[in-house]
Amino acid sequence: MKPSQLRPIVAALLAVAAGTVSGRAAAQTTPSSAPPPPATQGEAAAIAQAQADSARRPWTAADAQFMSHMIGHHAQAIVMARMAPTHGASPSILTLAARIINAQQDEIATMQRWLRDRRQPVPDAVPGMKMVMNGVEHVMLMPGMLTDEQMAELDRARGKEFDRLFLTYMIRHHQGATSMVSDLFGTYGAGQDETVFKFASDVNVDQTTEIERMQRMLADLVFGGVSP
Amino acid sequence: MTTLPPEVPVNPSPLSPKEPAMTRHLRPGARSAAARVVALSLTLGLSSAAAAQGPPSPDPRVGLRAGKYDAAEAAWNLRRLATAQPTEHFAESTNSDLAFTGNYAIQGSYNGWQIWDISNPSHPTLKTAYFCPASQSDVSVYRNLLFVSGEGLTGRLDCGGQGVQDTVSHDRLRGLRIFDISDIAHPRNVGNVQTCRGSHTHTVLVDPKDADNVYVYISGSAGVRSPNELPGCVRAAPTQDPNSSLFRIEVIRVPLAHPEQAAIVSSPRIFNDLTAPPQHGEAPEDVANAARLAAAARERGAYTAMLFGMERVVPNQIINPLLDSIVKARGGTGAATAADSAALRTALPDIIQRQFGGGPAGPGPRPGPTQCHDITVYPAIGLAGGACGGYGLLLDIRDPAHPVRLAAVADSNFSYWHSATFNNDGTKLLFSDEWGGGGQAKCRATDRREWGADAIFTRNGSNLAFQSYYKLPAPQTAAENCVAHNGSLIPIPGRDVMVQSWYQGGISVFDWTDAQHPHEIAFHDRGPVDSTHIAGGGSWSAYWYNGVIVSSEISRGLDIFELTPSAFISQNELDAAKTVHYDYLNTQGQPKMVWPASFALARAYADQLERSHGLTAARLTTVRGALSRAEAASGAARRTALNALATQVTGYAAGSSDAAKVRMLAGAVHDLAAAR
Numbered sequence: 001m002k003p004s005q006l007r008p009i010v011a012a013l014l015a016v017a018a019g020t021v022s023g024r025a026a027a028q029t030t031p032s033s034a035p036p037p038p039a040t041q042g043e044a045a046a047i048a049q050a051q052a053d054s055a056r057r058p059w060t061a062a063d064a065q066f067m068s069h070m071i072g073h074h075a076q077a078i079v080m081a082r083m084a085p086t087h088g089a090s091p092s093i094l095t096l097a098a099r100i101i102n103a104q105q106d107e108i109a110t111m112q113r114w115l116r117d118r119r120q121p122v123p124d125a126v127p128g129m130k131m132v133m134n135g136v137e138h139v140m141l142m143p144g145m146l147t148d149e150q151m152a153e154l155d156r157a158r159g160k161e162f163d164r165l166f167l168t169y170m171i172r173h174h175q176g177a178t179s180m181v182s183d184l185f186g187t188y189g190a191g192q193d194e195t196v197f198k199f200a201s202d203v204n205v206d207q208t209t210e211i212e213r214m215q216r217m218l219a220d221l222v223f224g225g226v227s228p
Numbered sequence: 229m230t231t232l233p234p235e236v237p238v239n240p241s242p243l244s245p246k247e248p249a250m251t252r253h254l255r256p257g258a259r260s261a262a263a264r265v266v267a268l269s270l271t272l273g274l275s276s277a278a279a280a281q282g283p284p285s286p287d288p289r290v291g292l293r294a295g296k297y298d299a300a301e302a303a304w305n306l307r308r309l310a311t312a313q314p315t316e317h318f319a320e321s322t323n324s325d326l327a328f329t330g331n332y333a334i335q336g337s338y339n340g341w342q343i344w345d346i347s348n349p350s351h352p353t354l355k356t357a358y359f360c361p362a363s364q365s366d367v368s369v370y371r372n373l374l375f376v377s378g379e380g381l382t383g384r385l386d387c388g389g390q391g392v393q394d395t396v397s398h399d400r401l402r403g404l405r406i407f408d409i410s411d412i413a414h415p416r417n418v419g420n421v422q423t424c425r426g427s428h429t430h431t432v433l434v435d436p437k438d439a440d441n442v443y444v445y446i447s448g449s450a451g452v453r454s455p456n457e458l459p460g461c462v463r464a465a466p467t468q469d470p471n472s473s474l475f476r477i478e479v480i481r482v483p484l485a486h487p488e489q490a491a492i493v494s495s496p497r498i499f500n501d502l503t504a505p506p507q508h509g510e511a512p513e514d515v516a517n518a519a520r521l522a523a524a525a526r527e528r529g530a531y532t533a534m535l536f537g538m539e540r541v542v543p544n545q546i547i548n549p550l551l552d553s554i555v556k557a558r559g560g561t562g563a564a565t566a567a568d569s570a571a572l573r574t575a576l577p578d579i580i581q582r583q584f585g586g587g588p589a590g591p592g593p594r595p596g597p598t599q600c601h602d603i604t605v606y607p608a609i610g611l612a613g614g615a616c617g618g619y620g621l622l623l624d625i626r627d628p629a630h631p632v633r634l635a636a637v638a639d640s641n642f643s644y645w646h647s648a649t650f651n652n653d654g655t656k657l658l659f660s661d662e663w664g665g666g667g668q669a670k671c672r673a674t675d676r677r678e679w680g681a682d683a684i685f686t687r688n689g690s691n692l693a694f695q696s697y698y699k700l701p702a703p704q705t706a707a708e709n710c711v712a713h714n715g716s717l718i719p720i721p722g723r724d725v726m727v728q729s730w731y732q733g734g735i736s737v738f739d740w741t742d743a744q745h746p747h748e749i750a751f752h753d754r755g756p757v758d759s760t761h762i763a764g765g766g767s768w769s770a771y772w773y774n775g776v777i778v779s780s781e782i783s784r785g786l787d788i789f790e791l792t793p794s795a796f797i798s799q800n801e802l803d804a805a806k807t808v809h810y811d812y813l814n815t816q817g818q819p820k821m822v823w824p825a826s827f828a829l830a831r832a833y834a835d836q837l838e839r840s841h842g843l844t845a846a847r848l849t850t851v852r853g854a855l856s857r858a859e860a861a862s863g864a865a866r867r868t869a870l871n872a873l874a875t876q877v878t879g880y881a882a883g884s885s886d887a888a889k890v891r892m893l894a895g896a897v898h899d900l901a902a903a904r
Contacts, residue, residue, distance in 0.1 A: 057382060057391040095640065102675065103643070106668040113761055185451050189393040191381045194322070194338060197363065202665030205449045208598060209618040209644055219584045223540040 059193040064120050066184045066200065067111045069129055070177070073142045074104040074111075076127035077173055080146070080154060080166065088159040092217060093166060100170070100210075107203065114195055144176015160221065167218040174207040174214070283748060289702035289734065292755030296765070297784060299757070305750035305794040306737065309776065312344060312352040313785040317359050322764055323780045325429075325714065327369045328773045329812040332412065334374065335780050336365035340387070341376060342786075343412060349776045349788045356413055360387035362401065368432040368814040370442050373487055374407040374415065379426035379450050387417075396457045402426030404444060404480060406487050419488040421480050424452050424461035424473035429602040431816040435628045436607055440485070443493075443628040445612075446478040447600040466497075474598045475499055479629050494629045499597050502619065502636050531573065533580040542580065547572070550579070601662070604648040608820035613648025613657050620645050620659040620685070622692060634690040641678040641697070647714060651724040652821050656743055657685045657692060658726070660712035669762060671710035671733045673703040680711040682728070684743050695743035700730045707756040707763075708732030714769035718777075718791070719808035719821040720801050721832050722892055725749070727777050731766030732756055735779055735789070739796065749796035757783060771815050775806040798835040803828035825896065825903040827859050833893035842886025851877060851893070858900075870901035 077100055083089075084097035108125045115122045123129065128139035141147065146154065146169055157165045181204040184190050191197045288302035297313065314323065314337070321339035328334065331347040332355060340360040344352045362378030369375070382391035383401040392400045403423040407415040425448030433443040452463040452473045466472040476497045482490040522532045522539035531542040550572055551564040558568075597617025605612040605625055612631060614621035622635040637659075646662035663680035664670050670680035681699035685692040704710045708731070715728030724741045734753030740746040757765035763783070770779040770789075779787040793799040807828060808821050823829050834851050837843040843851070851873065858869040877894040881887040 057389075092640065099643070099679065102679075103664060103668070106664060106670075110667065110762070182451060185381065186395055188395055192391040192393065194363065194380075194382075197380050197382075198665065198667060201450055202667060204451075205599075205601075205617070206644055206663075206665065212597065213618055213638075213640070215584055219535050219540070222546065222584065223535070223543065 057192040057194075058189075059118065059196060060187075060189040062184060062187040062190040063193055063196045064115065064118065066180060066190070067114050067196065068120070068123055069142050070180060070203070071108050071111050071123045071125055072127055072129045073145060073173075073177055073180070074108050075125040076145050076151075077104050077170065078108075078125070079127055079151070080170060080173070083155060083162070084166065087155075087157065087162040089166065090160070090163050093163045096210075096214070096217070097166075103206065107199070110199060114199075142176060143179045144173045146173070164218065164221055167214050167221065171211055171214050171218070174211045177207050178204050178211075283701065287702045289704075289751065289753040292753065294707070294756045294759035296757050296763075299755035301752065301754050303752045305792055305796065306735075306752045306777070306789050307792050308752060309350045309788045309790055310352055311781070311785050311787050312354070314783075315342060315354055315357050317357065318342060321361075322363075323782050323785070324364045324768050325366045326769050326771055326778060326780050327367045327374075327812075327814050328771075328778070328810065329369045329409075333773070333778050333786065334367050334369060335786055336367040336376065338363050338365060338380075339389070341365055341367055341374075343409075344786055346773075346776070346778065346788065349790070352786055352788060356415065358407075358415055359389070360405070361389050362405070364428060366427070366429045368430060368444075368817070369409070369812055370432055370434065370814075371484065371812075372408055372410040373418075373442075373482070373484070374409045375430060375432060375444060375482075376405040376407065377427035377430050377446075378402055378405060379428045379448060383426075385420060396454045398457070400457065402448075402450075402453060402458075404430060404446065404490075406482065406490055408487065419490050421490050421492065422458050423448060423478050423492065424458060425599065426450050426453075429816070431603045431605055431612075432814050433605045433612075433625060433628050434607055434817060438628070440483060442482050442484065444480040444482060444490075445603050445605070445631075446480060447602055447616075448478075449599045449601060477600055477603070477631075479631075481629065496629075496631055498614070498621065498623060498631055498633045499616065499619075502597070502633075531576055533577050535580055535584055542576065550576075601645060602647045602816060604650065604816045604818055606650045606654060606818040606820075609650075609654040611650070611654060613650060613659065615645035615647050615659055617645065618642070620648065620657070620683070620692070622657065622687070622690060635692050637685060637692050637694070639683055639694070641676075641681075642683065643680070646712065647816075649715065649717065649726065650818055651740070652717060652719075655687055656695075656724065656740070657687055658698075658740065659683050659685070660715075660728075662713065663711050664709075666711055666713060666731055667709055667762070667764075669704060669706045669708055669710055669732075671700050671702075671704040671708070671730065672706055682712050682746075684740055684746060686743050696746060698738055698740065698746040700733045700736050701748055702733070702751070702753065704733045705756055705759070707759055707761055709762050709764070709766060713767070714771070714815065716771040716813075716815045717818075717821065718772045719805045719823070720797060721804050721823050721829055721896075722836055722889060723801075725797070727770045727772055729767035729770045729779065731768070731782070732762075733766065735767050735770040735777070737777075737791070749794070750791060752787075752789060754784075769815070771813065772805075773813050774809055798832065800828050800831035800835050804832040823896075825899040827855055827900065830855055830893060830896040830900060833889060833896055837884075837886060837889055837893065840886045840889065842884045842889050843880060847880055855897075867901050870897050874898040874901060 081097035081100040084094050112122050128141055131138050131140050150169060154165050154169060181200045184200055284304055292302060293300035318337050318339050321337050324336035326333055326335055331345055333344045333346050335342045338361060340358045342354060343356040345355045346352045362383035363380035364377060366377035378401045384392060384399050385401045401420055404421045404427050405417060406419040408418045409415045423446050427446045428449050429447045431445040433445060435443060453461045455461050461473050462469050462471045464472055466475055476495045478492050479494045480490055481493040519539055522541055525541040526532050531547050532539050533542055551568055554568045554571055555564050597619055600614045600616035603612050603614045610624060610626040612623040612625045614623055618638055620637045621633055624632040624634050642661040643663035644661060646660045649658045660682045661680055677699050678697045681697040683697055684695045686695055710731050710733035713729040713731055715726050718725045718727055723739060725739050727735060727737045729735055734751060736748055737750035738746050738748045757763040765783040768780045768782050770777055777789040781787050791797055791802055793802060804823060807824050807826050810819060834848055838848055854873045858866050861869060874894050874897040877890060877897060881890040884890045
């Protein structure tokens, strides 16, 4: 069998085992062909108007949707992490889970506050996003979130198997969060609000860093550590 | 003429009896604690055991009343000299980092930057306010040039405040702005260097071998720009496109005579093949051992794959299902054939990399973290400390455009490596962790002490060894964003002392001479900006500059402090610290501190020997008396006296428990004799 024939099998295996998240392509406008204007001095009268404009750069619906959706996204990570102490997780997973709970609880409070200050609906910190379609309530899952079946699977696991599933799913969960940030910044007018830009950037770098850490933990779990 | 000191010098009064210049706004409960702090400082001298004067208890930082400009304050061994509130267009913005030149402090802001004249540190005055929004407006200065970072999506080339709504726009500035501040009241924008991820922070590297250029290292953690906005930017991972804008830093060369020609000269991939483990340090023997085991397993016919820079044996639980699938895919049954195994060997690297490495395997080395948050260069020793994603890096920067990674450390308690500080002789490296990005309260009593802290490493050549954590010891409320942030060394000779910002946790001065036991020796804190929720505020950076500590307060303005003498820092040590003069300072371009010969320097070492019991009281009396008499003398008489004292002190070293410090004292006296 040639490697090329193997590819579909590999892909099928990966779909089950790894579940990589593919971020949607960022929206882009048509490139402008105009040359960049010369830099001008930010001085005196010319900027007086700009200062007035800048008092508060407006947030957009995309900003509010990001803050709103990420609450439900974070909430599921917290549910997952709270399983660790009762599911025989190893000490390193217990520490990781405690950090995730601490970090994401605080971030939920930040997002709720941001929405409340702008008189937007403030979702409760429960997994997913409730939506009513045709009179039936659905729970919408954001990128990387676990289905009910996957949550049940994680809940059934114990010990080393819990550790493995927790890492596998949390890596995917975090990748979903970073793809939500990419989508936000690829949207017209989004991320102009200082808090949103900083918050989303922080989520991005913190979770990207944590993904790499979890990948290493998962590798050590599956392949054994470096010690003989 | 110098004033004649007493025949047998006693330690100077540790605190001037006059009331601190600042007004204290304390709630009743806190007043007594703060009063006790002052009382303690007044009554106890240097010779008392430091333990008796340890940090005040209960800690007066707990329970301070909230308020933006009228919050209660607590201070210990620090005195606030002045606060300059933000001026008109900066009041509702976010103050950021600091740079210094001459008598000026340059304070970045998300709305631009302000230049303060701090000639009189008790009365800073605004020299220039320049409106030019960008986050984070990290600032550096070199001669007549000012460098300002822009990262956010709203920064504009024309410095306008209206933001940039389009996802692709030629109005947007993300990168480095360059200003000529020859006329400091009228800065001129002389150049901009656009970069693919903008500039969250930057570091000016002054190469001792290159008089014509300076180099600027750009660290950017935000997303990659569209190639339609900035040609050449590539969002794909390096495994998909070797020109990826991720996983690298940018090096800009700025010709000093032609700053408008500043341009990126290299984009070093300093993270390639990073093999640091998720724990402190890593023994090279472990890596070698893993390679040996893998080689032996390969000999036996086992499957191996490279992951995170290490060859690993792939266990049968992974191999067997894969082989079964291959057999099934060709419609066969039973055991796998040699051809099946060969097919799996070919496909295995990609499978393993995808499943456990976070992405498809590709040609070339594994990239490591995508960016640094900040890099501190120390040109005097040719090294830099990089705080990069999940790693602390040690870099060789002797070829400025081509930094080379020498070592990497990781730490399972660290969330996001934020900044680095060397001690003055370069034998230690302190990294800080900005857990929560600075917007969250991570100093609550419930937050673990090793999270959101500093990690102190000792350096031996290219090896870094973890020693301890340091975290602000006072618990803060849930309404105060608090985590380790920017700080600088304080030039106390013979010791490693640092001042550091902790956002709304205030500023903390600590001694990390003993790398395993860092401890706080001074602090200042205010109550939260708002008691009901985290309102942006607190100290962004606190740096020592020519005798004072300048702190950039995010919402309240510019604070200036002075250290007051205590059991932990004597007046002589402070006087010696003030002999170190900088013409300019970018903290991330760490200067080598050099102490000119002075009586204060010799007395500072004597005070340290008293503290460490490295000399007997009788010998200290002898030394101090001799120094006083020498200071009163002049010319040849002074020289002779000092040379005699230097010889005498050298003789003390043999019997001392602190011989190294005794030799430093002897050296200081000897240098004083040689000084004009």
